[in-house]
Amino acid sequence: MLKRSMDEDDPLDDFNPREITLDGVMKIVHVSGTGPAVIVMTEMPGISPHVARFARWVRDAGFTVYMPSLFGRDGAVPGADEGKAVFQRACISAEFRAFAGKGSSPVTRWLRSLARLAHGECGGPGVGAIGMCFTGNFALTMMLEASVIAPVLSQPTLPLDDPAGIEMAPEELAAVRERLERDDLTVMAYRFEGDRFCRAQRFATYREALGDRFIGRVLPDSAANRDTLAPFFEHVVASPHSVVTAHLIDEAGQPTIAARDEILSFFTRRLIA
Numbered sequence: 001m002l003k004r005s006m007d008e009d010d011p012l013d014d015f016n017p018r019e020i021t022l023d024g025v026m027k028i029v030h031v032s033g034t035g036p037a038v039i040v041m042t043e044m045p046g047i048s049p050h051v052a053r054f055a056r057w058v059r060d061a062g063f064t065v066y067m068p069s070l071f072g073r074d075g076a077v078p079g080a081d082e083g084k085a086v087f088q089r090a091c092i093s094a095e096f097r098a099f100a101g102k103g104s105s106p107v108t109r110w111l112r113s114l115a116r117l118a119h120g121e122c123g124g125p126g127v128g129a130i131g132m133c134f135t136g137n138f139a140l141t142m143m144l145e146a147s148v149i150a151p152v153l154s155q156p157t158l159p160l161d162d163p164a165g166i167e168m169a170p171e172e173l174a175a176v177r178e179r180l181e182r183d184d185l186t187v188m189a190y191r192f193e194g195d196r197f198c199r200a201q202r203f204a205t206y207r208e209a210l211g212d213r214f215i216g217r218v219l220p221d222s223a224a225n226r227d228t229l230a231p232f233f234e235h236v237v238a239s240p241h242s243v244v245t246a247h248l249i250d251e252a253g254q255p256t257i258a259a260r261d262e263i264l265s266f267f268t269r270r271l272i273a
Contacts, residue, residue, distance in 0.1 A: 001056050007228065010049040010075040014056070015067065017074075022113035028069040029114065033059035036124030036271040039066050039115055039142070043133035043155075043242055044090070045083035045232055046072020050245035051132070054260070058130075061264045062272060064122045066114060070095075070107065070135065078246075083232030090134060091160070098134075100162035103169040104141045111138055112145035119147035126150065128267045132245065133157045136198065137167045140187060143176045150270035152263055153189040153206075154243050155198040164201035166209070173209055180213040187214050188266050190259050192240035192247070194221040217262075219243060223255035 004010060015030035030047070032055070040055045042048075047067060052075065059065045071093075072078075072086045091098040095107040115127045126149035129139040136156025142148045159165040166173070179185065187210060191198045203216045224240035224247040233246045240247050244263065248256040 001060050006049045007077060009077055010052045012052060012075045022110055025110055030067040033064040035062045035064055037066055037118035037122040038063045038128035038267055041131045041135035041138055042070060043245060045078050045086035046076060047074045048078050054244050057260060063267060066118050068114060078230040078232035080231035080235045084236055097167060098158055098160050100159040100165045104167060104172060108138050108141040112142050115142055115145050115148050124271055126271060128271055130154060140176060141168055143179060144172060149185055150267050151187050155191050155195055155241055157197045163199040164205045166202060166205050177210055180210060189216045190243040192219050192221055192224055194239055195241050196239045197241060217259060219255050225249045
């Protein structure tokens with residue numbers, strides 16, 4: 001994979017930006033690669049160079065990446081002021097349910113339709129999905145779509161006002177648990193120990209709801225990159241948070257690289273092997 005700067009806007013010129021209309025809603029989806037489909041959902045405040053780098057790692061592992069534009073400027077380095085504005089708009093958007101007691105975000109219905117489309121286009125046994133931060137729990141809700149068989153939750157952040165909440169209606173969660181048991185599936189999840197947006201209470205709720213079908217990894221704060229962070233992550237996030245993107249240390253032997261490799265192996269085992 002061509003080495004690209006994480007400090008400059010990414011042109012995403014190795015992705016095909018497709019206008020995809022599903023359920024009457026059009027979104028740009030950046031598509032690249034061959035093989036079974038993996039939906040890569042961006043963290044806040046948008047498809048940054050770090051998110052694009054992770055998507056390329058997935059693509060180069062043998063998958064077709066579908067990376068929908070959900071908020072922010074595609075390819076932009078996350079600035080503090082712009083990032084805060086994107087975050088505030090998303091919190092009041094009708095597509096997202098940022099606060100407790102409101103159930104799953106409506107955008108997950110569109111994402112389930114995207115998974116169904118991607119499975120039809122790419123074939124294979126099913127589709128992988130990874131959500132990060134604001135979209136972190138979306139991969140679990142997407143399991144209400146039968147094609148999604150490899151869900152990954154990276155630092156799931158919603159709901160913002162309930163550290164133990166998981167942004168799903170009880171009947172949806174019960175349906176996902178039943179499916180995990182019936183189809184012998186598992187859910188992978190990742191967070192940093194000191195993450196102030198994704199706390200231990202949330203993983204405890206997942207574990208109680210999903211039992212041993214939930215595999216949660218907690219990385220020490222010392223494993224997080226603290227150097228040359230984009231302004232949004234340095235000044236707004238202000239804690240170890242983004243396991244496979246902004247806070248990943250791209251060096252052999254690092255716990256964040258081990259997490260990345262485990263995710264890629266999970267996709268391979270479920271979708272290719």
